[in-house]
Amino acid sequence: MNAVRLTPPATLTQPGLVQATIPLASSKSESNRALIIDALTGFRCDLQNLSTARDTQTMIRLLKSTDPTADVLDAGTTMRFLTAYFAATGQEKIMTGTPRMCERPIGILVDALRALGANITYLKQEGYPPLQIKGFSSSTESSNRLSIRGDVSSQYISALVMIAPLLPNGLTLELTGAIGSRPYIEMTLEQMRYFGADVQDDWEAKTITVAPKPYTPKPYSIESDWSGASYWYSVAALANDETAEINLLGLKAKSLQGDSAIADIMRSLGVESTFTDSGVRLTKGPAATSLAWDFTDCPDLAQTVAVCAAMKGVVLRLTGIESLKIKETDRVAALQAELQKIGAELVEIEPNHLYEVHQLAVRPSGPPTIATYDDHRMAMAFAPVAMQHEIIIDEPGVVAKSYPSFWDDMARVATVKFTEASTDVTH
Numbered sequence: 001m002n003a004v005r006l007t008p009p010a011t012l013t014q015p016g017l018v019q020a021t022i023p024l025a026s027s028k029s030e031s032n033r034a035l036i037i038d039a040l041t042g043f044r045c046d047l048q049n050l051s052t053a054r055d056t057q058t059m060i061r062l063l064k065s066t067d068p069t070a071d072v073l074d075a076g077t078t079m080r081f082l083t084a085y086f087a088a089t090g091q092e093k094i095m096t097g098t099p100r101m102c103e104r105p106i107g108i109l110v111d112a113l114r115a116l117g118a119n120i121t122y123l124k125q126e127g128y129p130p131l132q133i134k135g136f137s138s139s140t141e142s143s144n145r146l147s148i149r150g151d152v153s154s155q156y157i158s159a160l161v162m163i164a165p166l167l168p169n170g171l172t173l174e175l176t177g178a179i180g181s182r183p184y185i186e187m188t189l190e191q192m193r194y195f196g197a198d199v200q201d202d203w204e205a206k207t208i209t210v211a212p213k214p215y216t217p218k219p220y221s222i223e224s225d226w227s228g229a230s231y232w233y234s235v236a237a238l239a240n241d242e243t244a245e246i247n248l249l250g251l252k253a254k255s256l257q258g259d260s261a262i263a264d265i266m267r268s269l270g271v272e273s274t275f276t277d278s279g280v281r282l283t284k285g286p287a288a289t290s291l292a293w294d295f296t297d298c299p300d301l302a303q304t305v306a307v308c309a310a311m312k313g314v315v316l317r318l319t320g321i322e323s324l325k326i327k328e329t330d331r332v333a334a335l336q337a338e339l340q341k342i343g344a345e346l347v348e349i350e351p352n353h354l355y356e357v358h359q360l361a362v363r364p365s366g367p368p369t370i371a372t373y374d375d376h377r378m379a380m381a382f383a384p385v386a387m388q389h390e391i392i393i394d395e396p397g398v399v400a401k402s403y404p405s406f407w408d409d410m411a412r413v414a415t416v417k418f419t420e421a422s423t424d425v426t427h
């Protein structure tokens with residue numbers, strides 16, 4: 001694909017000691033759930049520390065907008081949560097997004113909303129945005145029991161359960177197949193409970209039941225983003241400075257975010273975590289020579305860990321990364337292409353199931369230029385490579401989706417230069 005460069009590439013070099021305090025962005029996942037629940041209370045909750053992420057800012061804007069078209073840009077949760085919200089609140093909207101968003105499936109959610117009484121039509125391709133929400137005719141006769149696949153995106157399930165307190169009969173969801181990203185569903189249920197919803201989950205029976213009981217407006221403060229924290233774990237793991245210390249602000253040991261698993265994963269890659277009053281302190285510890293991890297519960301960590309393991313020469317076996325193919329880009333393909341540039345490869349060992357990252361015998365010379373494929377996590381996962389050698393990140397502006405201040409924070413541990421490009425780039 002040919003693309004015109006939108007932001008000058010970032011050249012990163014590591015100046016010396018790694019001693020930094022990083023404010024972090026707050027969680028866009030928690031923010032976007034809190035915003036939907038707030039809207040369902042008539043905007044009566046006092047939400048504090050909302051994320052500056054573009055995905056959250058887009059959610060805020062669209063919840064208040066009277067425009068008949070809601071363009072979510074590239075925000076998956078915003079697309080899925082707002083589709084359910086606009087349907088349940090009977091708002092007529094056209095839901096659209098970036099070309100990539102229009103390739104990300106939504107049929108499972110639309111089918112479920114239709115079964116609950118929503119009138120939704122596809123404007124282009126069946127099963128994908130753009131779509132038109134025309135109204136909702138839920139009645140006490142509408143079924144309140146639905147089966148839904150759990151193996152494509154947990155966001156459909158979160159979207160449905162969040163509107164369920166409004167439905168005349170509430171909702172029971174029976175989840176079928178494997179359940180991906182389960183901690184995100186649990187985050188949704190916990191936030192709903194906090195705001196007074198009556199929610200029962202039975203993970204053995206794979207059912208979630210929500211009673212028809214309205215939310216109670218309350219103040220709520222959003223935690224820092226553990227997915228964003230993962231890049232700092234990678235910085236600590238790759239720092240040559242054995243005295244490296246990074247303090248990440250606003251993280252809690254008992255988090256709603258499944259990506260807090262990064263603390264366990266990174267212990268194997270040589271990072272110790274100590275929880276403090278202000279967050280978590282990262283210091284260096286011994287690293288393993290190999291690591292196997294199932295990313296089913298934490299798909300957004302896969303890129304961080306793959307790049308970090310590749311740089312450390314730790315052989316990494318990954319499972320549970322099937323959903324990476326339908327995110328901001330095909331992240332499996334993107335990793336396969338870009339890991340080569342840092343002297344590693346991602347090999348598919350068992351089709352669509354088991355993958356391995358290992359170093360190549362011959363390592364490329366000169367600073368690599370990493371393409372980012374409109375994916376914030378490609379940019380942020382590769383940035384910590386700067387701890388070991390110079391690296392150039394193309395389209396660094398992509399980080400705005402989840403972590404707009406990422407480069408400012410990065411400048412606390414590396415030299416970050418944005419240089420104007422004179423030519424077009426090819427992905």
Ligand SMILES: O=C(O)C1=C[C@@H](OP(=O)(O)O)[C@@H](O)[C@H](O)C1
Pocket residue numbers: 028029030077152153154155158180181184299300323
């Ligand atoms: O609910 C959420 O906030 C999210 C769920 C996950 O998506 P899937 O459920 O599609 O894996 C995750 O990848 C995404 O970044 C945020």
Ligand SMILES: C=C(OP(=O)(O)O)C(=O)O
Pocket residue numbers: 074075076077078300327328377402
């Ligand atoms: C997959 C992601 O987000 P979303 O699905 O909400 O676009 C992400 O932030 O990595």
